[in-house]
Amino acid sequence: MNGNTGILISIRKRLGNFTLEVDCNIQEKVTAFLGASGSGKTTILNCISGTLSPDEGRIAFGNQIYYDSETNINVPPDKRRFGYVFQEGNLFPHLTVEKNIRYGQSRTNRKNRDSITQVVEILEITELLERYPNQLSGGQRQRVAIARALAMEPRLLLMDEPLASLDGGLKSRIIPYLHHIKNAYEIPIIYVTHAITEAMALADRAFLLDDGKVTTSGEPYQILASPSALPIAHLTGVENIFSLPVASSDKMKGITELEIGGQQLVIPYIDVEIGKMVPVAIRAEDIIISLEPDLPISARNILNGTVDEVDDQVMLSILVEGQRFSVKITHEARQQLQLDKGKNVYCVIKANAINLLWHDT
Amino acid sequence: MRITSAEVAALLLSIKVSLFSLVIMLPPGLLVGWLLAKHEFRGKSILNTLVMLPLVLPPVVSGYLLLILLSNNGPIGRLLSEIFNIEIIFTPFAVVIAISVISFPLLVRGILTGISSVPTELENAARTLGASPLKVFFTITLPLAHRGIIGGIILGFSKSLGEFGATIMVAGNIQGKTQTIALAIFNAVHLGQDITAFRLVLISTILAFISIWITERITISNNHI
Numbered sequence: 001m002n003g004n005t006g007i008l009i010s011i012r013k014r015l016g017n018f019t020l021e022v023d024c025n026i027q028e029k030v031t032a033f034l035g036a037s038g039s040g041k042t043t044i045l046n047c048i049s050g051t052l053s054p055d056e057g058r059i060a061f062g063n064q065i066y067y068d069s070e071t072n073i074n075v076p077p078d079k080r081r082f083g084y085v086f087q088e089g090n091l092f093p094h095l096t097v098e099k100n101i102r103y104g105q106s107r108t109n110r111k112n113r114d115s116i117t118q119v120v121e122i123l124e125i126t127e128l129l130e131r132y133p134n135q136l137s138g139g140q141r142q143r144v145a146i147a148r149a150l151a152m153e154p155r156l157l158l159m160d161e162p163l164a165s166l167d168g169g170l171k172s173r174i175i176p177y178l179h180h181i182k183n184a185y186e187i188p189i190i191y192v193t194h195a196i197t198e199a200m201a202l203a204d205r206a207f208l209l210d211d212g213k214v215t216t217s218g219e220p221y222q223i224l225a226s227p228s229a230l231p232i233a234h235l236t237g238v239e240n241i242f243s244l245p246v247a248s249s250d251k252m253k254g255i256t257e258l259e260i261g262g263q264q265l266v267i268p269y270i271d272v273e274i275g276k277m278v279p280v281a282i283r284a285e286d287i288i289i290s291l292e293p294d295l296p297i298s299a300r301n302i303l304n305g306t307v308d309e310v311d312d313q314v315m316l317s318i319l320v321e322g323q324r325f326s327v328k329i330t331h332e333a334r335q336q337l338q339l340d341k342g343k344n345v346y347c348v349i350k351a352n353a354i355n356l357l358w359h360d361t
Numbered sequence: 362m363r364i365t366s367a368e369v370a371a372l373l374l375s376i377k378v379s380l381f382s383l384v385i386m387l388p389p390g391l392l393v394g395w396l397l398a399k400h401e402f403r404g405k406s407i408l409n410t411l412v413m414l415p416l417v418l419p420p421v422v423s424g425y426l427l428l429i430l431l432s433n434n435g436p437i438g439r440l441l442s443e444i445f446n447i448e449i450i451f452t453p454f455a456v457v458i459a460i461s462v463i464s465f466p467l468l469v470r471g472i473l474t475g476i477s478s479v480p481t482e483l484e485n486a487a488r489t490l491g492a493s494p495l496k497v498f499f500t501i502t503l504p505l506a507h508r509g510i511i512g513g514i515i516l517g518f519s520k521s522l523g524e525f526g527a528t529i530m531v532a533g534n535i536q537g538k539t540q541t542i543a544l545a546i547f548n549a550v551h552l553g554q555d556i557t558a559f560r561l562v563l564i565s566t567i568l569a570f571i572s573i574w575i576t577e578r579i580t581i582s583n584n585h586i
Contacts, residue, residue, distance in 0.1 A: 090485075
């Protein structure tokens with residue numbers, strides 16, 4: 001043990017025909033496990049939380065061992081102090097929001113009125129404290145669930161698709177709260193999701209899970225570049241995700257320019273320092289392919305690149321300054337424009353079709 | 362047409378033994394209901410069968426088996442009379458034992474239904490929030506299972522009030538001592554005392570009515586769940 005402060009998850013668990021087998025050493029603050037449903041994401045979290053026992057292996061955090069099949073250590077979930085935010089919230093329906101939040105607090109904190117002030121303020125649920133869970137909207141319920149897990153002052157925060165049950169608009173409204181938590185609390189977070197956008201927005205490192213095994217790991221946007229991430233990208237419906245530095249920003253014109261190699265990507269204005277990385281997402285069907293650069297059109301972005309790959313699903317893979325763009329076209333268009341490997345093309349993208357995943361204000 | 366003291370005694374005895382039986386059977390009822398609802402263990406189906414057996418056996422048969430066990434020659438009865446010098450047969454305590462055995466399956470059924478309806482995810486969530494299994498049981502499982510538990514209590518209690526077959530086997534029909542309201546009705550009809558029988562039937566009906574009404578009140582009062 002050379003002063004290891006990381007989280008070690010090296011476990012095997014069989015559930016029917018499915019076998020989870022992972023061996024990860026986590027050093028980052030926010031880690032995401034990315035995978036489709038059935039890939040074993042929730043099983044990992046259940047094993048870490050102690051609500052499910054692995055068949056064999058070892059789970060450790062810092063110098064504390066929570067599970068070790070060799071020495072028969074298996075710390076019960078109530079002794080681990082790992083906050084767990086569940087996909088469906090799992091709020092206690094017979095308790096008010098405040099009692100839910102205080103459920104995991106120590107006896108001294110429970111009597112202390114101020115002990116939940118910070119978390120309640122960050123998540124903006126002060127007005128909801130007297131309500132019961134069935135009087136909350138989906139987004140409010142998830143925020144309360146997050147507050148409840150944080151109020152117990154956990155050593156580690158586990159989040160199981162906390163946004164999955166929310167619709168698109170709500171999702172993007174909760175992500176800033178999660179970002180806030182990442183900055184306000186010193187605890188590591190393990191986040192499980194099938195949405196690359198969420199992983200991009202929050203995680204410092206991501207593990208790609210497929211059928212119970214880790215296939216790739218790295219920074220989230222690096223993972224996206226790997227071929228094994230494609231099915232997940234399609235699942236989310238956003239095929240192109242990049243992390244790009246801000247080149248310039250003009251409030252008067254209402255635009256911000258991001259740098260992509262030597263070229264510029266124009267997006268609606270955001271208030272971000274120059275040089276900062278911002279993650280953006282573009283849907284494959286929002287990109288138009290042109291053979292000419294000088295077009296009398298309104299779209300702000302005309303990026304030069306070359307066709308790298310064409311697959312039968314009418315998905316084009318275009319390299320722009322080393323970044324890979326996936327573009328959806330029709331079969332006819334492909335034939336008419338003769339889009340074959342190596343062809344020089346221009347990707348036309350409306351500024352408004354570029355979605356900002358997250359930025360620090 | 363005044364109610365006689367014998368009738369009052371029968372009514373009071375019924376209520377007393379039923380309440381007493383409820384108090385002693387509730388803790389084991391909760392334990393067994395919880396074990397059957399939330400746990401997998403060897404012999405689970407045997408435990409389930411044993412608990413539910415009195416529900417299908419004719420009460421007279423259950424009463425007869427109890428009589429064999431508890432009489433002075435029976436294994437339990439002998440032990441009690443030799444060591445503690447206690448005789449159970451034909452005492453109010455025998456009534457309590459008889460109605461407890463008969464009503465226990467109904468009590469457990471209700472508790473089992475109530476506890477099964479509590480999502481395990483909520484209990485797991487409570488565990489991750491630092492609650493011991495015991496705390497989870499009292500702060501999450503019990504409150505969320507309260508409908509089923511109250512249902513089981515009312516059903517079991519009502520069954521106790523009206524129990525006849527097993528009671529008459531082990532406790533007899535001694536006026537003022539072991540004669541419950543059901544036995545008193547039987548007696549009255551047997552002796553042709555139609556007015557007495559009618560009064561007791563009316564009282565029984567009112568009791569049943571009240572217990573159902575209480576159940577409804579309690580279950581409606583908490584509408585957050």
